[in-house]
Amino acid sequence: xxxxxxxxxxxxxxxxxxxxxxxxxxxxxxxxxxxxxxxxxxxxxxxxxxxxxxxxxxxxxxxxxxxxxxxxxxxxxxxxxxxxxxxxxxxxxxxxxxxxxxxxxxxxxxxxxxxxxxxxxxxxxxxxxxxxxxxxxxxxxxxxxxxxxxxxxxxxxxxxxxxxxxxxxxxxxxxxxxxxxxxxxxxxxxxxxxxxxxxxxxxxxxxxxxxxxxxxxxxxxxxxxxxxxxxxxxxxxxxxxxxxxxxxxxxxxxxxxxxxxxxxxxxx
Amino acid sequence: xxxxxxxxxxxxxxxxxxxxxxxxxxxxxxxxxxxxxxxxxxxxxxxxxxxxxxxxxxxxxxxxxxxx
Amino acid sequence: xxxxxxxxxxxxxxxxxxxxxxxxxxxxxxxxxxxxxxxxxxxxxxxxxxxxxxxxxxxxxxxxxxxxxxxxxxxxxxxxxxxxxxxxxxxxxxxxxxxxxxxxxxxxxxxxxxxxxxxxxxxxxxxxxxxxxxxxxxxxxxxxxxxxxxxxxxxxxxxxxxxxxxxxxxxxxxxxxxxxxxxxxxxxxxxxxxxxxxxxxxxxxxxxxxxxxxxxxxxxxxxxxxxxxxxxxxxxxxxxxxxxxxxxxxxxxxxxxxxxxxxxxxxxxxxxxxxxxxxxxxxxxxxxxxxxxxxxxxxxxxxxxxxxxxxxxxxxxxxxxxxxxxxxxxxxxxxxxxxxxxxxxxxxxxxxxxxxxxxxxxxxxxxxxxxxxxxxxxxxxx
Numbered sequence: 001x002x003x004x005x006x007x008x009x010x011x012x013x014x015x016x017x018x019x020x021x022x023x024x025x026x027x028x029x030x031x032x033x034x035x036x037x038x039x040x041x042x043x044x045x046x047x048x049x050x051x052x053x054x055x056x057x058x059x060x061x062x063x064x065x066x067x068x069x070x071x072x073x074x075x076x077x078x079x080x081x082x083x084x085x086x087x088x089x090x091x092x093x094x095x096x097x098x099x100x101x102x103x104x105x106x107x108x109x110x111x112x113x114x115x116x117x118x119x120x121x122x123x124x125x126x127x128x129x130x131x132x133x134x135x136x137x138x139x140x141x142x143x144x145x146x147x148x149x150x151x152x153x154x155x156x157x158x159x160x161x162x163x164x165x166x167x168x169x170x171x172x173x174x175x176x177x178x179x180x181x182x183x184x185x186x187x188x189x190x191x192x193x194x195x196x197x198x199x200x201x202x203x204x205x206x207x208x209x210x211x212x213x214x215x216x217x218x219x220x221x222x223x224x225x226x227x228x229x230x231x232x233x234x235x236x237x238x239x240x241x242x243x244x245x246x247x248x249x250x251x252x253x254x255x256x257x258x259x260x261x262x263x264x265x266x267x268x
Numbered sequence: 269x270x271x272x273x274x275x276x277x278x279x280x281x282x283x284x285x286x287x288x289x290x291x292x293x294x295x296x297x298x299x300x301x302x303x304x305x306x307x308x309x310x311x312x313x314x315x316x317x318x319x320x321x322x323x324x325x326x327x328x329x330x331x332x333x334x335x336x
Numbered sequence: 337x338x339x340x341x342x343x344x345x346x347x348x349x350x351x352x353x354x355x356x357x358x359x360x361x362x363x364x365x366x367x368x369x370x371x372x373x374x375x376x377x378x379x380x381x382x383x384x385x386x387x388x389x390x391x392x393x394x395x396x397x398x399x400x401x402x403x404x405x406x407x408x409x410x411x412x413x414x415x416x417x418x419x420x421x422x423x424x425x426x427x428x429x430x431x432x433x434x435x436x437x438x439x440x441x442x443x444x445x446x447x448x449x450x451x452x453x454x455x456x457x458x459x460x461x462x463x464x465x466x467x468x469x470x471x472x473x474x475x476x477x478x479x480x481x482x483x484x485x486x487x488x489x490x491x492x493x494x495x496x497x498x499x500x501x502x503x504x505x506x507x508x509x510x511x512x513x514x515x516x517x518x519x520x521x522x523x524x525x526x527x528x529x530x531x532x533x534x535x536x537x538x539x540x541x542x543x544x545x546x547x548x549x550x551x552x553x554x555x556x557x558x559x560x561x562x563x564x565x566x567x568x569x570x571x572x573x574x575x576x577x578x579x580x581x582x583x584x585x586x587x588x589x590x591x592x593x594x595x596x597x598x599x600x601x602x603x604x605x606x607x608x609x610x611x612x613x614x615x616x617x618x619x620x621x622x623x624x625x626x627x628x629x630x631x632x633x634x635x636x637x638x639x640x641x642x643x644x645x646x647x648x649x650x651x652x653x654x655x656x657x658x659x660x661x662x663x664x665x666x667x668x669x670x671x672x673x674x675x676x677x678x679x680x681x682x683x684x685x686x687x688x689x690x691x692x693x694x695x696x697x698x699x700x701x702x703x704x705x706x707x708x709x710x711x712x713x714x715x716x717x718x
Binding site: 061070259 | 564
């Protein structure tokens with residue numbers, strides 16, 4: 001199937017700003033799904049609220065646009081009810097890790113077979129450019145006119161510590177790599193997290209004078225490096241990209257099926 | 269396998285928002301924005317069909333068609 | 337054939353009613369005095385091939401059951417005041433997206449942490465207006481375990497029929513006291529199954545296009561129809577819209593589908609109302625004391641009557657008005673500061689003759705409490 005067959009084309013051109021990275025993540029996701037040969041009726045995409053979350057309106061799957069921060073909770077219900085479905089949950093950085101932080105932690109802890117794609121543009125774009133927990137220190141935003149004084153945290157480390165069994169990071173510069181890790185993440189049986197470093201030229205870029213969209217994408221090339229590379233040793237400030245965790249562990253729905261078998265067999 | 273040969277770039281001018289990502293990041297500088305801020309192919313002969321413009325376009329506005 | 341008789345808590349009667357109605361997916365979080373519902377279902381659901389999950393908080397619990405409902409499951413969660421407060425946003429989502437689900441709120445002392453182990457009926461107005469925006473909601477309650485069972489089944493039925501969340505508002509006394517429950521036979525009580533669309537695969541399915549009879553057929557997520565569900569105001573395909581015509585149409589539909597059927601949705605019980613001089617109106621465990629005082633006074637020749645409401649919202653104004661039309665006085669009996677009282681006053685012809693017999697100190701309202709208040713109302717002192 002052509003990539004466009006997976007889209008709800010009648011809604012294009014989409015609502016994202018010129019140069020916004022979300023459209024590229026959408027492309028990476030669709031290409032991964034195409035390579036995996038997944039059937040449209042078998043895919044449920046659940047999002048929260050924000051520019052990132054609007055992604056579900058553009059894909060021809062079973063789609064749920066839910067409430068801010070809670071996509072993983074809705075997705076957990078869908079997945080546990082119908083474990084054979086493929087659950088993909090695209091979220092923004094604030095959506096997933098500010099208001100949604102608790103649900104993120106527990107979905108990872110359960111190792112439920114859901115693929116979380118965190119579109120990290122380090123800002124709350126939809127509401128006009130407020131800083132997010134992923135903005136980092138010394139950043140300008142509409143609610144940080146004196147710049148931010150709090151650090152961000154490492155989504156990869158958080159996901160790993162919480163129990164996610166597949167954790168990866170890519171960027172919108174590395175388009176091919178992005179699609180490949182998303183493919184692996186979806187194929188992985190367990191809770192998968194893909195953090196995508198992406199650009200918001202309209203707010204983050206303008207407010208912090210980083211430049212336009214092409215410059216922001218180039219920034220992602222210049223400030224990231226593959227996991228474990230020599231460059232990282234020489235320059236610890238670089239952000240690593242690649243696959244950080246890829247392990248097999250009991251998956252929640254499978255374990256629950258075993259529990260049901262035990263219960264129906266009369267034992268505890 | 270033979271290197272893919274460019275047939276043409278398929279450009280959707282309704283969807284292109286003139287963000288410039290494909291133009292700036294094309295390794296062979298094949299593309300430019302025209303007077304209407306839409307992508308146009310100015311050096312098709314230099315295109316190596318890497319498809320990075322297609323993969324990086326946030327708007328699905330550019331596709332690289334190769335000769336089969 | 338002799339029926340199964342159990343001696344159980346009200347929470348267990350609710351569980352049995354839910355299972356009878358076809359509950360097959362529960363997500364919840366422990367909170368006094370509802371925790372037994374979760375504990376019982378964690379045991380019973382897997383035994384029947386159903387699914388139970390304890391989520392990380394009440395918000396996640398309601399979100400999870402909404403997700404499961406879209407795949408075709410009959411779903412429920414249970415909580416108390418503080419948890420119910422947390423659920424309000426997701427409740428609004430289920431209302432807006434028209435997703436069937438049953439939410440049990442076993443009321444306890446409030447506000448805030450209140451008194452976790454003592455009774456109140458303080459969430460009546462929250463059930464109606466807890467979530468933001470113009471909306472309607474169905475809220476049911478019961479005063480004894482046989483009715484708890486039946487009204488729980490009814491909650492699932494109405495949830496499916498009207499594609500709406502339904503709130504079961506119980507209270508700590510009914511939830512924790514033990515009483516006889518006779519389990520109905522399969523088929524004895526009417527159950528309503530999910531109305532599925534008859535639109536074939538490949539044909540456009542509109543998730544929010546009503547049939548001629550007003551009902552909205554659903555299609556299971558994972559099935560042959562792919563559509564969008566959102567909390568944004570949306571068109572009949574489920575996609576966001578801000579067009580005034582669409583907004584007006586949807587909001588009116590969400591409210592009218594319930595408010596216009598207040599009469600059909602009214603569930604209630606009548607005790608000695610035919611010639612009642614003084615009508616007591618009550619619900620939940622308060623109604624037990626109200627009934628006691630009515631029976632006691634009747635045995636002494638006084639013409640008291642009781643209208644026990646099982647539907648609180650949409651408020652059964654017609655029923656209240658007609659049953660109180662010949663009463664000299666109406667006394668609302670509830671364990672709060674008069675949450676149902678204003679609705680009663682609005683419904684009757686003589687609002688100046690409506691009084692409140694209440695108790696708010698965490699102690700169960702007794703027939704003696706009502707007796708004293710009746711004497712004061714009747715001008716006879718205590």
